[in-house]
Amino acid sequence: MADLILVTVADGPTDASAPLLYADDLAAVRGDGIFETLLVRGGRACGVGRHLDRLARSAAIVDLPVPDRDAFATAVDTAAGLWTQRHGVDVEGLLRIVYSRGRESDPASAQRPGAATAYVTVGAVPARAAAARTEGVAAITLDRGYSVDLAPAAPWALLGAKTLSYAENMAALRHAARLGYDDVIYLSSEGIVLEGPRSTVVAVVGKTLVTPPTDTGILPGTTQQALFDYAQANGWEVTTERMRTEDLIAADSVWMVSSVTLAARIRRINSYDFDVEHPGIDSIDLGKLVDEAIAAD
Numbered sequence: 001m002a003d004l005i006l007v008t009v010a011d012g013p014t015d016a017s018a019p020l021l022y023a024d025d026l027a028a029v030r031g032d033g034i035f036e037t038l039l040v041r042g043g044r045a046c047g048v049g050r051h052l053d054r055l056a057r058s059a060a061i062v063d064l065p066v067p068d069r070d071a072f073a074t075a076v077d078t079a080a081g082l083w084t085q086r087h088g089v090d091v092e093g094l095l096r097i098v099y100s101r102g103r104e105s106d107p108a109s110a111q112r113p114g115a116a117t118a119y120v121t122v123g124a125v126p127a128r129a130a131a132a133r134t135e136g137v138a139a140i141t142l143d144r145g146y147s148v149d150l151a152p153a154a155p156w157a158l159l160g161a162k163t164l165s166y167a168e169n170m171a172a173l174r175h176a177a178r179l180g181y182d183d184v185i186y187l188s189s190e191g192i193v194l195e196g197p198r199s200t201v202v203a204v205v206g207k208t209l210v211t212p213p214t215d216t217g218i219l220p221g222t223t224q225q226a227l228f229d230y231a232q233a234n235g236w237e238v239t240t241e242r243m244r245t246e247d248l249i250a251a252d253s254v255w256m257v258s259s260v261t262l263a264a265r266i267r268r269i270n271s272y273d274f275d276v277e278h279p280g281i282d283s284i285d286l287g288k289l290v291d292e293a294i295a296a297d
Contacts, residue, residue, distance in 0.1 A: 005086070005093075007079040009071050009118035016121070024104040025117055031165030033100025033117070034058040037198075038076070039260050039294070040093035040122055045080040046294050047259065048073060050222040054162065055097060057220075061161040065113035067099060075120045083122040093122045094260050100164065125260060128182075132264035133287060137182035137256060139266050141245055142172055144186040144194055148242070151217035159217035169197035183256055185248075185269070192216060193243040199258035200224040203243065203251035204284055210251070213240040223290065224257050230293035245269065249277075255286045262294065263287040 006016035014020070026032035036051040052069055059067055076095065083093040100117040102108045108116035151159040172184045185201060186194040193201055193212050200221030203210045209231055214220050228238040241247075248254045253274070254266040263286050267274055 003086075003123060005079050005082045005120075005122040007075045007082070007120045009068070009075045009120070010114070012075075012078060013082060014119075020119065021117065022103050025100060026102060026104055026107060027098065027100035027117060027164055029104060031163065031167070032062075033098065033164040034062060034064065034162055035099065035164055036097040036162060037259050038095040038097070039125070039262070040080045040083050040095050041294070043080070043084040043089040045076050045095050047222050047226055047297055048076055050225060050297070051097070051259070052076075054220060054222060055099065058161040058163070059099065061155070061158055062163060064099065064101060065108050065110050065116055067118070068113075072097065072099075072118070072120075075118075079120040079122045092125045094125050095120060095122045098164070129261040132182065132256070132261045136265040136267040138180070138268040139183040139185050139196070139256070140176045140179060140181040140270055141185045141187050142175070144188055146189060146217070148188045148190060148192050148194075148216040151215070157217075160214060160219055162219055166197075172197050181268075183264070183266075185245075187245070188216065191244050193245065193248060194218050195221075196256050196258075199256035199261065199264075201243075201248070202227070202255045202257050202263075202286070203248055204253045204255070204286060205251050207235070208237040208239060210239055210241050210243065212243060216242065221257060223259050223262065223294070226297040227257060227263075227286075227290050227293045230296055231289060253284065253286070257286075257290060263290040 004016040006014045008014050021028055036055050038051050039046045055067055097120050102115040102117050106115055176184045184197050188194055194216055195218040211224055232238050249272050256264045
């Protein structure tokens with residue numbers, strides 16, 4: 001805890017070793033809230049505008065009060081600055097924005113936005129992220145348990161919102177680890193590729209980058225969006241397409257793209273080993289392209 005930076009949106013820097021949440025905070029008792037995770041690199045938080053856009057979108061989906069964009073941006077900048085003061089510009093940090101409905105006994109509403117719980121933390125980047133960047137990952141496909149048609153038919157399912165209720169995602173990752181995999185690619189009940197528990201799937205096909213469309217109920221990826229904007233401006237074709245596992249296997253390479261890990265090449269999908277089955281077919285370092293996109297964003 002000593003290395004954690006804590007900044008509340010209302011009051012600024014706070015002692016991270018002191019209690020923060022009430023026992024009945026809906027973040028803790030029901031997972032009723034949203035969050036964003038950003039990378040602190042080179043003394044600043046990356047992609048702040050995109051993450052605040054998505055925070056506002058998630059808030060609308062789950063009926064939270066509209067986030068005060070300026071207040072959240074100030075808290076993010078303050079937290080990133082404190083991390084950099086403590087560790088220097090060369091040490092990356094994992095910054096997390098948390099926004100919940102507040103206390104169950106006194107919840108926030110559009111009329112009472114101040115009752116919400118809102119804070120920012122910065123801590124160390126997990127070792128798994130650095131390893132995934134350099135070594136790549138083995139991913140297993142798992143059934144997400146819903147159709148690509150669910151999102152418009154069941155808005156209460158909160159598909160496309162980055163909610164705090166992440167137990168299912170963490171369970172999927174533990175299941176994958178027990179089977180010897182590093183990550184998960186979710187599939188719809190029709191077998192359509194969706195996303196990872198904490199990443200967006202991007203396939204490289206020639207000079208084209210392909211990712212699943214958000215109308216399937218997946219979370220819009222901030223890093224994927226930055227990558228596509230940058231890549232398109234630098235001569236790449238970019239597109240969204242519904243894909244199946246066989247489309248990923250047929251691609252030149254496949255990557256898991258996210259805000260903190262940035263880009264992890266998938267070395268194996270289920271039993272298909274890219275390094276064995278088609279080694280050298282793709283020499284593109286998407287990680288380098290993502291680094292450039294993040295720096296330019």
